[in-house]
Amino acid sequence: MVAVGEPNPDLLLEFDDVLLRRGRNTLVGPVDWRVAPGERWVVLGPNGAGKTSLLRIAAAELHPTAGEAHLLGETLGHTDVSELRPRIGLSSAALALRVPGEESVADLVVSAAYAVLGRWREDYDEIDHERAREMLDAVGAGHLADRTYGTLSEGERKRVLIARSLMTDPELLLLDEPAAGLDLGGREDLVARLAELAADDAAPGIVLITHHVEEIPPGFTHALLLREGRAVAQGPLEQAITAENLSEAFHQPISLTVEHGRFFARRKSSHQR
Ligand SMILES: Nc1ncnc2c1ncn2[C@@H]1O[C@H](COP(=O)(O)OP(=O)(O)OP(=O)(O)O)[C@@H](O)[C@H]1O
Numbered sequence: 648m649v650a651v652g653e654p655n656p657d658l659l660l661e662f663d664d665v666l667l668r669r670g671r672n673t674l675v676g677p678v679d680w681r682v683a684p685g686e687r688w689v690v691l692g693p694n695g696a697g698k699t700s701l702l703r704i705a706a707a708e709l710h711p712t713a714g715e716a717h718l719l720g721e722t723l724g725h726t727d728v729s730e731l732r733p734r735i736g737l738s739s740a741a742l743a744l745r746v747p748g749e750e751s752v753a754d755l756v757v758s759a760a761y762a763v764l765g766r767w768r769e770d771y772d773e774i775d776h777e778r779a780r781e782m783l784d785a786v787g788a789g790h791l792a793d794r795t796y797g798t799l800s801e802g803e804r805k806r807v808l809i810a811r812s813l814m815t816d817p818e819l820l821l822l823d824e825p826a827a828g829l830d831l832g833g834r835e836d837l838v839a840r841l842a843e844l845a846a847d848d849a850a851p852g853i854v855l856i857t858h859h860v861e862e863i864p865p866g867f868t869h870a871l872l873l874r875e876g877r878a879v880a881q882g883p884l885e886q887a888i889t890a891e892n893l894s895e896a897f898h899q900p901i902s903l904t905v906e907h908g909r910f911f912a913r914r915k916s917s918h919q920r
Contacts, residue, residue, distance in 0.1 A: 652715065652722075654717035654720045654721060654722055655681075655717070656720045657683065657684075658681055658682065658683055658717070659682045659683065659684055659686075659718070659719060659818060659819045659851075659852040660680065660681065660682040660705055660716075660717070660718055660719075660819065660852075660854075661680075661681050661682075661715075661716075661717040661718075662678055662679060662680040662681075662704070662711075662714065662715070662716050662717075663679060663714055663715045663716075663717075664676070664677040664678075664679060664713065664714035664715070665677065665678050665679075665680070665701075665704060665711045665713075665714040665715070665716050666678075666711055666712050666713040666714050667697075667700050667701075667704065667709065667711055667712050667876075668712040668713075673876050674697050674700040674876055675697040675700045675701050675704070675711075675876045676697075676711070676713075676714065676876055676877065677713070677714060677877075678701065678714075678876075678877065678878055679878075680871060680878070680881065682819070682852055682854065682869075683852070684818075684852055685848075685852065685868075686852055686853075686868050686869050687845045687852070687853040687855075687864075687866060687867040687868045687869070688852075688853065688854045688855070688867070688868070688869045688870065688871060689854075689855050689856075689857060689863050689867050689869070689870045689871075689884070690702070690854060690855070690856045690857075690870075690871045690873060691856075691857060691858070691860065691863075691870060691871070691872050691873070691888075691893075691896065692858070692872055692873035692874055692879075692896050692897075693858065693874065693896065693897050693898070694858070695875075696873040696874050696875060696876065696896070697873055697875070697876040698823075698856045698873055699739070699823055699856065700876075701873065702737075702739070702821050702823050702854065702856055704716050704723070705718065705735070705819070705821055705854060706732070706735055706737045706821050707723060707728045707731045707732050707735060708732075710723050710724055711723065718731060718735065718819070719731065719734050719735070719818050719819065733815050733817075734815070734817055734818050734819070735817050735818070735819045735820075735821060736812030736813055736814075736815065736817035736819070736820040736821065736851065737812055737821045737823075738805070738808040738809050738811070738812040738820075738821070738822050738823065738825060739821075739822075739823035739824075740823060740824065740827065741823075742808065743804060743805075743808055746796050746808075747796070747797075748795065748796055748797025748798075749795050749796075749797060750795060750796045750797075751792075751793065751794070751795055751796070752783070752788070752791045752792050752793070752794050752795070752796060752799070752807050753776070753779055753780075753783075753792040753793065755796055755807065755811055756779040756782055756783060756792075756807065756810050756811045756814055757775050757776055757778075757779040757814070759811045759812070759814035759815055778814060779792075779810070779814060780792060782810040782811070782813045782814055783807070783810045785810065785813065785840075785844070786806040786807075786809050786810045786813075786840050787806060787836070787840055788803060788806040788807050788810055791803055791806075791807060800833075801828045801829060801833065802829045802830070802832075802833030802834075802836065802837065805825050805826070805828075805829065805833075805837060806837065806840065808825075809822065809825060809840075813851075816851075817851050818851050818852065819851055819852045819853075819854070820850070820851045820852065820853045820854070821853075821854050822841075822853065822854070822855045822856065823856045824856050824857060824858070825837060825841070825855065825857075826838070826857065826859070826862045834861075834862065838862060838863075838864045838909075839864075841853075841855065841864035842864040842865045842866050844864075845864055845865075845866035845867055845868075846866045853867075855867070859912075860888060860893070860903070860910035860911065860912045861909065861910065861911055861912070863884070863888070863909070863910055865907070865908030865909060866908070867884055868883065868884055869881070869882060869883055869884055869887070870882070870884050870887035870888050871887070872887060872888075872892050872893070872895075872896040873896065874895065874896045874897075874898070879892055879895045879896045880892040880895075880896075885905075888903070888910055889903065890902055890903040890912075893912055899914055900914065900915040901913070901914060901915065902914075902915045
């Protein structure tokens with residue numbers, strides 16, 4: 648029996664009535680949300696729904712204004728976030744923008760082990776270099792190790808940043824719109840890689856943010872649909888991703904098809920309504 652207010656040690660993430668306000672605006676919440684080990688979540692919602700804000704709390708980058716956020720058995724506001732953050736892998740557009748163009752891919756990945764951006768020391772342990780190579784291989788980017796970040800395509804950058812976020816062997820992996828800006832081939836390639844990661848029992852718990860149901864990799868298990876900071880639906884994927892819930896989240900009539908574990912959505916034409 649876990650006392651109220653105490654983190655449940657069996658959960659990776661536990662949000663109780665989490666609320667995030669900036670000025671008069673409520674960006675998130677109140678939201679209750681639980682992520683257990685082995686689960687692969689997608690967080691879906693329209694622009695401005697609060698997805699990135701929610702993820703930044705999950706990354707221990709922001710504290711909730713109200714409610715309680717427990718991460719990996721620790722409670723935000725009652726723990727040293729500098730010890731918590733290395734246990735959480737994060738790949739986001741904000742991080743991508745901070746990477747210097749001249750940074751080598753191998754250094755960018757290996758430096759994650761030291762929670763720094765940019766290679767700040769000359770010598771990393773060989774074991775770190777080996778792991779960096781393994782992580783790059785795991786996302787199909789092993790051949791890019793000697794390139795500089797600035798020379799990579801958008802799709803290659805996304806894969807390298809995911810390799811970096813896996814470097815510390817995190818318990819929770821947070822991916823903020825990893826397929827944004829990718830062309831069709833790049834998206835499909837990334838979705839396939841993420842499906843492989845999702846199927847890997849040794850992989851951490853995963854939370855992936857997207858606007859598009861087409862980007863949900865097969866093997867993902869749960870979904871949280873957000874609208875105006877609140878959960879429209881959450882739970883096992885097939886129960887949460889429905890035409891009805893998507894219509895509510897995106898505030899328009901949506902029709903949905905599912906083929907071989909992939910979802911496809913479009914707006915209903917007027918004669919379908
Ligand atoms: N510091 C801030 N002060 C006030 N409002 C903010 C602040 N940061 C974000 N917002 C607003 O909060 C809302 C949620 O933003 P957030 O980036 O979390 O949404 P999102 O679902 O990730 O959006 P998108 O899909 O467009 O990236 C938006 O309306 C945004 O303008």
